[in-house]
Amino acid sequence: MARAAIPGGLKVRRAWRPAQLVERRPETESASTLVFEIPGWPGHLAGQHVDVRLTAPDGYQAARSYSLAAPTDGDRIAITVQRVADGEVSSYLADEARSGDVVEVRGPVGGWFVWKPEDRGPVLLVAGGSGIVPLMAMIRSRNGASPTPFRLIYSVRTPEDRIYDHELRRRATQDGGLEVTFLYTRTVPDGETRSVGRITAEDLIAYGWPADVKPTCYVCGPTAFVETVSDLLVGLGHDPAMIKTERFGPSGP
Amino acid sequence: MDAPTAGVAVYDGNTLAGPLSEVFGVELMTAAGRCRSCGTTSQVATFRVYGRAPGFVGRCPHCEDVLLRLVRAPDALWLDFSGVSALRILIPTDPADEEQQP
Amino acid sequence: MDIFTRGFRGRGRDSSGQLPPGQYLTNDFPVLSAGPTPRIPLDAWEFTITTELDESHQWSWAELMALPAESVTVDVHCVTRWSKLNTVWRGVSLDTLLDDVDTEADFALMHSYGGYSTNLPLEDLLDGHAWVAYEYDGEELAPEHGGPARLLVPHLYFWKSAKWVRGIELMLQDSPGFWEQLGYHDYGDPWREQRYQGD
Numbered sequence: 256m257a258r259a260a261i262p263g264g265l266k267v268r269r270a271w272r273p274a275q276l277v278e279r280r281p282e283t284e285s286a287s288t289l290v291f292e293i294p295g296w297p298g299h300l301a302g303q304h305v306d307v308r309l310t311a312p313d314g315y316q317a318a319r320s321y322s323l324a325a326p327t328d329g330d331r332i333a334i335t336v337q338r339v340a341d342g343e344v345s346s347y348l349a350d351e352a353r354s355g356d357v358v359e360v361r362g363p364v365g366g367w368f369v370w371k372p373e374d375r376g377p378v379l380l381v382a383g384g385s386g387i388v389p390l391m392a393m394i395r396s397r398n399g400a401s402p403t404p405f406r407l408i409y410s411v412r413t414p415e416d417r418i419y420d421h422e423l424r425r426r427a428t429q430d431g432g433l434e435v436t437f438l439y440t441r442t443v444p445d446g447e448t449r450s451v452g453r454i455t456a457e458d459l460i461a462y463g464w465p466a467d468v469k470p471t472c473y474v475c476g477p478t479a480f481v482e483t484v485s486d487l488l489v490g491l492g493h494d495p496a497m498i499k500t501e502r503f504g505p506s507g508p
Numbered sequence: 509m510d511a512p513t514a515g516v517a518v519y520d521g522n523t524l525a526g527p528l529s530e531v532f533g534v535e536l537m538t539a540a541g542r543c544r545s546c547g548t549t550s551q552v553a554t555f556r557v558y559g560r561a562p563g564f565v566g567r568c569p570h571c572e573d574v575l576l577r578l579v580r581a582p583d584a585l586w587l588d589f590s591g592v593s594a595l596r597i598l599i600p601t602d603p604a605d606e607e608q609q610p
Numbered sequence: 611m612d613i614f615t616r617g618f619r620g621r622g623r624d625s626s627g628q629l630p631p632g633q634y635l636t637n638d639f640p641v642l643s644a645g646p647t648p649r650i651p652l653d654a655w656e657f658t659i660t661t662e663l664d665e666s667h668q669w670s671w672a673e674l675m676a677l678p679a680e681s682v683t684v685d686v687h688c689v690t691r692w693s694k695l696n697t698v699w700r701g702v703s704l705d706t707l708l709d710d711v712d713t714e715a716d717f718a719l720m721h722s723y724g725g726y727s728t729n730l731p732l733e734d735l736l737d738g739h740a741w742v743a744y745e746y747d748g749e750e751l752a753p754e755h756g757g758p759a760r761l762l763v764p765h766l767y768f769w770k771s772a773k774w775v776r777g778i779e780l781m782l783q784d785s786p787g788f789w790e791q792l793g794y795h796d797y798g799d800p801w802r803e804q805r806y807q808g809d
Contacts, residue, residue, distance in 0.1 A: 270530045273613055306526035309615040315632075317620055320526060343621050351617045358615055364525035367537040367553030478518055499553075502519050516643050516754065558645055561690040562769055562789050565644045572646055574725070579792040581806045586793040 271308055271359040276352050277331065282418045286337040286385065287349050288324060293360060298327040301392040302369035302473070302501075305332065305362035309344055319344040322389035322475075322501070323363065326396035332360070335418060337385040368473065368501045372401045376471055379463050380407040381454070381484050383476025387418050389501060390475055394423075399430035406434045406470075408462050410454050410480070413442040436462040454480075456487050466492030475501040521555035524564055527578055528552075531585060534597055541592035545573035549596075621691070629693045630800035636692040641754045644788065648723040648753075648774050655758055657742065658777035661713045669707070671758070674742065677702045682741065684764040686771070687800040699762055701743030704735040715780035719787060720761055723774040728787035729796060730763065730770050732780060739765055742775060767798040767805070 274291035281287050301323070308318040319342075321334040338349035352358070370378065370393040380390040387409055397405060411417050417437060427435040438458060439451050449458075464470040472493060474484045481502045488498055521537060528536045537553040548570035555566035555575055563579035563586070575591040589595070621634040629635060652671040659667045669677075681700045687693045719729045734740070743762040744751050751757035756773030763770050769789050790796055795804040803809060 270526075304522070304525070309618040309620075310613060311618050311620045312614055315620045317618075318526075320523065347615070347618050356616050357613055359613055361526050361529065364529050364535075365522045365537055365553070366525075366535040367551060368520075368522055500520055501522055516641065516647055518646075558643055561642060562794060563792055567645060574645070577788075577792050579789070579794070581793045584793060584806075588792060 270361045272361070273357050274307075274332070274360040276354055276356045276358070278354065279352070282335055283416055285349065285416075286335055286418050288333055288335045289348060289352065290331055290333045291358070291360065292330050293332060294330055296327075296330045296332060297363070299323055299332070299363035300366070300369040300371060301326055301396040302389045303363040303365045304389065305334065305360050305364070307334070307344065307348070308359040308361070309347060310359070317344050318361075323392050324388050324395075325392055326398075335385070335388045335391075337418075365501075368475075368499050370396070370471070370473065372396060372403075374403065374471070377404045377464050377468055378406070379470045379472040380405060381459075381463075381472065381474045381476075382407065382409045383454075383480035383484075384411060384416065385418065386474075386476030386480070386501070386503065388475075390473055391419050391423075393473065394426060394430075394433065397430070397433070399426070399433070402432065404432040404434075406436075406463055408436050408438060408454070408458065410438040410440060410476070412440050414439065414444040434462070454484060454487070456491060459484075459487055459491060463488075466494075469494070469497060472498045473501075474498065476503060478502040517558065519557040521551070521553040521557055521566060523557045523560070524552065524555070524566060524576075524578065527564065527580055527585070531587065534599060536597065539595055539597040541575055541589075541596075542594045543568040543571060543573060543575060544591050544593040546571040628695075630687050631803045633687055633691050633693040633800070636694055639694060639755065640688070640690075640692055642688070642690060643754070643773075644726055645724055650723050650758060650774065652758060656776065657707075657759070659707060659711055659780065660777065661711060661780045662715045662782050665712070667707075667711055674702060674744070674759070677706055680741075681745075682762075684762070686764050686768050688768040689794070689798070689805050698747050699741065699743040700745035701741035701759070701762060703738065704740040704742070705738065707742065708736065711780075713780045715782055717781045717784045719779040719781060719785055720770075720772040720775060721777045721779060722772045723776050726772060726774070726788050728770050728772050729785055729790055730766060731784075731797070734763060734766065735778075739763060765799070767795075767800050769794065770798050 272293055274293045277292045278290040279287055304320050304322045306318050306320050310316050324333045324335045336345055336348040339345045382390050423435050426433055440453055474481050481500045485498055489495055525537050539552050540549050542549045550569050554569050556569055558565045566576040568575050577588040579586040655671045657669045679702050683696050683698050685695045686697055716732055718732045721727050740763045742759050744759040760773045761771050761775045793806050795807055798804050
């Protein structure tokens, strides 16, 4: 829709840009990474997100927010989309969109839930389900180049739900100072010692950082997960000002 | 005020980053707003955000009173920031300086 | 510049004419909220109608329960485009509640616990068009759907059916409520697709 100058001189600047899908790769049965090309992309920080808008032939539009999955890469951005039951945007992106298709993207936005390699202090990342996406951007932007120690606790239902599984394991071995722990709420893999269950204070003690090292904590996932983890962290003595959260609603990222 | 319940979709202020970027030329997530009701100052990213439709409602993380409301109509964006008595927006002194204040 | 997304249809919109324009049929009951769910103990619950002359009529929960109630089956249409057909409610008609109220007012502003409000013409509350509903689908109305009691005005978009209703303010002049202040339509007829002001 064309934007007209509104009488009085206030003109809303055009925020939506065309983005062409250039690559897609499956991550799990329900999640795929989509790479878009956006000429003139200004670059972004790890943790930021974009809004993606789709327009149907009759003009109906739907938009959803998706975290950027990787650091700045020229004109290309990557998002990882989890198919959500009855999700009109996520099911289109996860299942229908193919190379050459053009959507509209607004962003990058969200300058608070970000991590930059020049930031100091240990980092705790706590992800629930598809909440791993912005945290993966942070891990990828660290890329073993920063001395900042990272600990990731990633809660999923089953081993098949682990997004970026191979890469996380590889980085935990190759990137110095990155520790990765998976927690399972429904089914555990063979050999797993921790039994199924939602994240607890004991998990944060065992696999996170003690409060007295004052880590910056990034928590991302469904609202209930994020609120539970935030409360647990505060209960363990972490300063609320050091806890940054990004909640996805029940309808997913 | 009343305690939130499971099942009510509550988001972070991050949710507003996109819609607000259509209007404001600067990053607002790290801007700090003072609640007209209880006087607490909080960063926009920490506002408790309800809904996407019919519109967004951003509430004070301390007292849950309404700080802002935003509606994206087809040809207009409606914004009510009246629950915030003052907004402190950080503007970098050096355009190349991206440092974000906590 | 308009970009249409290849292969994107959005939710199946109804072409049978059974639904108002732009709506789709849902089988679940989405919960949309402008804030946290209020919890109102029944012994503290009150419903108040205040006239333009500041005369008030008030009912406690017990008094509301003592009024004649009816069960109705209606279709509801949300401005966010979902419609739900043949929903069953039980409540007290606004005709009953307004029966003894003397007023010259043409407009009403509904007030809810938690601060929500919405406006509509008084005549749209009368003649069997509106209820204070406290049961949905044969059960007590759940808090996330507006319990203990909500307004039900199904011929208008569902944002007019104020959840957690606590009272009605009768007014000589129209005054916009919570969403109407932010650009939503003062009337809100789904069949004329009156979603936003100016529609």
